[in-house]
Amino acid sequence: MRTRAQTRLFNCMVLLAVAVWSGSGAADDAGWTTFHGNSGLTGILDVELPDKPVQLWKTRVGESVDSAPVISGGFVCFTTSDGMVGVLDRKGEVVWRKSFSETNDSLKASPLVSGDKLVAGSMRGRLHSFNLRTGEPGWEYDTGQPIWGTPNQLVIGEEKESAIIVLTQPDGVIHCVNQVTGELKWKSEGIGRADTYPSVGAAKIVFGSCVSALHVLAADSGKQLVAVELGENSQVAAGAALDGNLCWVGSRSGALVCADIDTGRIIWQNIDGKEEMFTTPAI
Template sequence: MPSRKPKSLSRWSLPLLVTLTLSGCSLFGGEEDVVVMDPVPQAQTQFAAKTLWKRSVGDGVGNYYSQLAPVIADERLFAAARDGQVVALDKQDGQVLWKQDLSDLPVNDNRRSPRLSGGLTASYEHLFVGSENGVLYCLSQETGELVWQTEVAGEILAAPAVDDGKVVVNTSAGRLFALDAEDGHLLWTASDDLPKLTLRGVSRPVITSGGVLYGRADGRLNVLLLENGQLAHLAKVANPSGSTELDRMVDVDAAPLVLGNELFAIAYNGELVAQKLISGDELWKRRYASYQDLAFGLIDLVLTDSKGHVYSVDRSNGRERWANNQLSYRNVTAPVVFGDYVLVGDGEGYLYWLSDTDGQIVAMQQYDSDGLYVPPLVDGDTLYLQTRSGDLVALQRP
């Protein structure tokens, strides 16, 4: 059985459900699969991206749920592994600038590993990364030395947000914490009630216009004042409905997307909604279900839904531009827009290049049979791809 496990019988993760059923196990104790992964699509590859360099980042994240994605600050690329390895690389040639092993720190003496999962975020010359142990680490971008560490209630499964001298983390316990970016002391906290059943994941908070935006497990979107954590606005993204607890799961795990004065959000078993950022007035809504972050191009929003289907939607009115259904249940990552292409990875390590015009797969290549779990990081004409087994690959745009 895979190593991603629910914390209790009342808390399942969607990535867990997909993994269990695809490995021949059933939620209901039977031998028959509930869903079946589509085979690798047959596509005529029109080009191959050039590999600039490849490095190893510890043992990666293995089969665990993780959103541990690399980040860039200036000329440095930062990446981490679940077991506590954090590295800084020159983004041009992959030269290792420093390494830090957080498993050596005293806070981890009585634990199996640091279990890094939420991050990375680079800001204020610091690097922030959270863990399933409820520890937020702050490192120096220059040297990798530990600046401070703070424990909070709940697992940190999403990257923190940093602005105005504050670090905001969202935890699996339904609590949001704001910490001082310089020393990690607690500034304020906010709490939400959790439904009986939730996905294993939380919304990455977003800071904009003096507010903190984040999705909740009950289908709502909160806007808090960054200064003190007071509730400024509460928006509904999805209404629980259905005859079972699974049907009524409406987690808003995707990070809110702010473009100008407009806000976009999506829920699992819910809808994709567009609202005015300040007033909260609804512009449009469409029936899509996802727990992955949205991407955007010049005129569209791009999403991967809970079945692994990829969609492009006109962000001015919500009308569907195209859909690609070739990757059903392949544990598809969130999408990114890269020039004229939409890129997604899958659970068998394939990276797919979809035409932004019609959604057709124009190129594909396998980078790690253990799988891809986060989308590529786009930096100009270069892509940085991190795999489950810990490989970090720099690719040049064709």
């Protein structure tokens, strides 16, 4: 018997496979536009799942797909480790794809769907935009540092300007660019190595780092508002799920932490885990 529920899935790839294979159309309607679903990285989607999912198609797109695809409007968007970015339709047919293999570039993170654009970051530090439907190249922004994590999107300023943010891995700097033009709006101060990706909500940006802390930045300026110290051996290498003023994150110590991003206070932590927790929680 099929049930309809808010299905929490810790693996984005599994959800996409089920959503596409089920043929329900629900995933197309809601969209799964960035890694872990939405700007808050909550990992949740209201979708009808069959009791026994079956494979409808399989498409070879490149050498290695190191990150989960994202979906929007019936399109399945992907990146590959050998420098490919592209879009399939819901039948698995290639709509378009572009290769950066000539520049020896690699794309390790999931892309982002933002309006009519597909945005992807590369290991050479470039943020590329494309028309989602046609693949026509748009703006390009050079961060100067490798991009390991998925970009995210937000609205900034009194004029509600659409913007894209991306975190560079070696220095822990957030770059914020205009969604339409790719023009730099602001760049945050570096906090050191950050093997993760930012979440967005309530005019704030949240991400963890290798200095065992959560960092909360103002969306309009990139200024750090709060740093939540997580304790010894609590480096973060995954996203922080964000809902309102609360966020949830795992760490190298195996602890799962719930923190208040307004005050910087840790609400609770679960230390049942004995191994590294380098995955993004779903809430």
